[in-house]
Amino acid sequence: MYVAVKGGERAILNSHELIAETRRGDTSVPEVSTWQISEQLGLAVDRVMAEGSLYDRDLAALAIKQAQGDLVEAIFLLRAYRTTLPRLAVSLPVDTAEMLVRRRVSAAYKDIPGGQVLGPTYDYTHRLLDFALAAEEGVGDPEAPVGETPLEEGMPHVADILDYEGLIEPEVPAEDADEPFDLTREPMSFPADRDQRLQNLARGDEGFVLALGYSTQRGFGGTHPFAGEIRMGEVSIEIVPEELGFAIDIGDVVVSECHMINQFEGSAERPPQFTRGYGLSFGHNERKVMAMALVDRALRAREFGEEARYPAEDEEFVLYHADNVEAAGFVSHLKLPHYVDFQAELGLIRKLRREFEERQQKDAAE
C-alpha cells in the first residue's frame, strides 16, 4: 500500500527543470534534432516503434529525445501517446511475400529463388570501433553501390518450398477464425491462442524475448531450429474505409520477419514434418524477430502434444512478463512512498525481535 503525500511540489518542479538541463547536456555542444535521431539512430527508433506498438518515426524519435535515449522510457511515452488517438481503421493483413525486400537470407537453402540478399547488416562487420565515425569532419555522404536491376518483385517464402513437398505443417487461414485478439482492448486471457501470443511477443521486450529464445537453444526446451528465412523491407498497408467499401493503400511500413523451421517427430495423428515458429515486428529488428520465432514455436507445445516444462513454453509466464511497460511500472512502483506499510513492518520486526531476545535470555537462565 502507498499513501498520498503532500509537500513535494517545489522539489518536483525543480526536478523537472534539472532533468531538462541534464537532457540538454553541455550547451556548447549542438542540440540533437528529432530529425537527426530519426535518420541517424534509426535502429533505436525501430525498437521504440516495435515495442511501443506504434509506427510513427517522428513520434518515436521525439520520445527517444525526451527520454534522453532511455528506450524503455521512450516506449512508455509512445504507448501513453497512442491512448490519446482514436482508432480509425484496421488493416488487411500485410502480405510479406510482396515486400519491397531490402534484406533476405536463408540458413536452410543456399540457392533460394530470389537469392541471398545481405542488405544493410552488421553481420559481416569486424565489430572493431570505427574511429572514422568520431572524426571532426564527419563521414561525408557515403553512397552505396547500385545494382543494375532491381530484385525480382514478389519473392516467395522459403517455407513455401517445403510446403510444396508437404514436409512442413501447412499455414493457411482457418475459414472460421474469430476476429484476432487485441491486447489494446481486451485483458490477457488464458489459455492464449496464437494471435494473442504473437501480438504480445511483437510488442514484448526485446531483451526478455531474446533471453527466452536463447534458453530454448541451450536446452530449456529444445526446438531444433533452422533460420528458414529472415527478411526485412517495406510492406504496404491496406485498409477498407467504410465510406468507400474498397481497399486503398495508406502507405508503407518497414517490417522484419523470421521463419524458423523446427523439427517435429510426429505423433499418432500427425506425420513427422517440420513445424513453424514465426516472428514479425515493425522496423528493422532482426534479433527480436529471430528470438520471437523461437519463443512462438516453444509456446506451441500444447498444440503438438509436447509437455510444457520450461519457462519459454509456459504461456502465462511468458505473456505476463514480456511487456516492459508493465514490468517497469510494477518494479518502479516500489519507489512510491510505502511509509505506512513500512512502519507497520518495522513495528512487527521489533516485536518479533523482542520476543526472540526474551526467549534467548530465558533459555540462558535455565
Added chain:
Amino acid sequence: MNNSPEPQAARARWMGILARATRAELESAWKAIVEPPAYEFLRRPETGLAMVRGRAGGTGNPFNLGEVTVTRCAVRLADGTAGTSYAAGRDQRKAELAAIFDALMQTGERLRIEGSVIAPIARRQQTDRDLKSRKAAATKVDFFTMVRGDNPK
C-alpha cells in the same frame, strides 16, 4: 461515384499514390493550379490510428501486429464531387490536399490532373522503389565453387 470494380481499382491506384506523396509535392501541385477550385470540408483532417495486422507464419490466421498513425480528410467541391484521403502519418495539410486531388480526379479535370500531378508523383515513387531495390540487389550473394575453376570474373 460508380461502384463497378474497374473505376474502384483506378481510384484505389491514385489514392495510394496520393497517400505516399510528400506534402511538398502536393503543395507545389496545388500552387500550380491557375484557378484553384473552391471546396469545403465534409470531414476536417483528423489523425488517429490504424491497427496493422500480420498473419501467423506469413500466410496463416491474422493477428494484430501494432498500430500506425493515420490522417484522413474528406472534402466537397462546388459541383458536389466528394474527395477522400487516408495516409499514414500525422500530416493534416497533406491529407487535405490529397482529398482535394482525389475529388478533382473524379471530375472533368481528371486527365489534366493525372498528367500533371498523379503520373509525375507515381514516377518519382517508382524510381525511389527501384533505387532501394537496386541497392539491395548490389548486396546479393553470388556463390561460386572454388574447386571447379570456373569462377565468374
